[in-house]
Amino acid sequence: DQQVKQNSPSLSVQEGRISILNCDYTNSMFDYFLWYKKYPAEGPTFLISISSIKDKNEDGRFTVFLNKSAKHLSLHIVPSQPGDSAVYFCAASENTPLVFGKGTRLSVIA
Amino acid sequence: SQTIHQWPATLVQPVGSPLSLECTVEGTSNPNLYWYRQAAGRGLQLLFYSVGIGQISSEVPQNLSASRPQDRQFILSSKKLLLSDSGFYLCAWSPIGTEEKLFFGSGTQLSVL
Numbered sequence: 653d654q655q656v657k658q659n660s661p662s663l664s665v666q667e668g669r670i671s672i673l674n675c676d677y678t679n680s681m682f683d684y685f686l687w688y689k690k691y692p693a694e695g696p697t698f699l700i701s702i703s704s705i706k707d708k709n710e711d712g713r714f715t716v717f718l719n720k721s722a723k724h725l726s727l728h729i730v731p732s733q734p735g736d737s738a739v740y741f742c743a744a745s746e747n748t749p750l751v752f753g754k755g756t757r758l759s760v761i762a
Numbered sequence: 763s764q765t766i767h768q769w770p771a772t773l774v775q776p777v778g779s780p781l782s783l784e785c786t787v788e789g790t791s792n793p794n795l796y797w798y799r800q801a802a803g804r805g806l807q808l809l810f811y812s813v814g815i816g817q818i819s820s821e822v823p824q825n826l827s828a829s830r831p832q833d834r835q836f837i838l839s840s841k842k843l844l845l846s847d848s849g850f851y852l853c854a855w856s857p858i859g860t861e862e863k864l865f866f867g868s869g870t871q872l873s874v875l
Binding site for chain 2 (some may be wrong): 656658684686688693694695696697701703735741743745747749750751752755756
């Protein structure tokens with residue numbers, strides 16, 4: 653039973669446009685959400701996070717939105733750059749080890 | 763600053779052979795330690811986590827085991843590898859008292875043939 657779902661395995665976006673990566677979760681007890689970025693043959697690196705008491709968190713080109721009623725969060729990257737091409741994992745926690753989604757492979761085309 | 767070391771980077775092992783992957787963390791004390799696996803076409807699956815020496819929690823029943831002989835050392839083992847054990851294994855740590863933000867090692871690509 654997947655508690656964190658990323659239903660789009662891949663996404664292609666043109667350089668300079670907005671990338672929107674989506675994530676849904678089923679456990680209403682999750683209170684902290686994170687996005688990780690992973691390049692091939694490397695470990696994931698932390699990108700941005702949001703607490704359940706907020707609905708938006710912004711860090712430079714990256715913004716995460718949380719809709720608790722819909723149990724949905726999204727990561728917006730604007731403008732997208734070729735270096736953003738990677739696999740993005742959504743993760744959630746309720747003061748337990750992180751539960752990860754399956755990831756979405758983003759390809760930013762120059 | 764804290765660093766995490768994981769080795770080897772790649773490993774090719776025959777079915778039925780043993781496995782030992784090692785992970786060490788520097789620059790912090792009493793970290794929480796984790797082993798995750800990313801299998802082909804799947805996400806990051808938590809295998810084991812530890813909040814202290816000798817304290818191991820297993821998330822998925824399998825033929826793998828983990829041990830924490832020292833505060834900053836975490837070892838993933840198997841007595842007999844299966845084909846299904848192939849995958850990308852990641853060690854991670856988080857500061858004591860929180861499981862929210864993980865810092866990952868560079869991973870081990872294991873191919874069981």
